[in-house]
Amino acid sequence: MKPIISPWLIYFASRADSLKILAGCILVCCIIAICIAYMEGDIDYGSVLTHKSFMKKCAIVSVISAVALAVTPSAETIYTMAAVKEITPDNIQAIGKTGKDVIDYITDQIDKVVNDKEENKK
Structure with missing residues (x-):
């Protein structure tokens, strides 16, 4: 995948x-x-x-x-731009939130994964 x-x-x-x-x-x-x-x-x-x-x-x-x-651009803007190209109206309707909420959720999850990896290195 x-x-x-x-x-x-x-x-x-x-x-x-x-x-x-x-x-x-x-x-x-x-x-x-x-x-x-x-x-x-x-x-x-x-x-x-x-x-x-x-x-x-x-x-x-x-x-x-x-x-x-x-x-x-800031890191958050780059993540948002990368995630937006994968989001379709069907995906947004399936989740039941607005597009902005979906982007914020995805950005938060990416930051969480990146920060967890950085903390594990320390």
């Missing part, structure tokens, strides 16, 4: 929150680096231009990090 959700999807879903944290940290560090590079240069003498390429690189990394932060 084929599993509803691939074990690889569960693994990558558990790493999605870490990716968001990493992207946020990189974004904050780049913004701080840009501010320091700008303050270190003296506008009157044009020495800000010496840090221009560094600031440009930090700005590019900041934009990429901000986009990654914005488009990376």
Whole structure:
């Protein structure tokens, strides 16, 4: 029997929150680096231009990090998306709940299985 959700999807879903944290940290560090590079240069003498390429690189990394932060879904969203493709109207009627209740139940069960496995490793 084929599993509803691939074990690889569960693994990558558990790493999605870490990716968001990493992207946020990189974004904050780049913004701080840009501010320091700008303050270190003296506008009157044009020495800000010496840090221009560094600031440009930090700005590019900041934009990429901000986009990654914005488009990376949470683990719960990934589980929901994976479960939704397997749910049909007949399944929902058989259970007798709304679609949202079914998705919440499935997501809770997946989290329970994943958390039980993590606790057993400790």
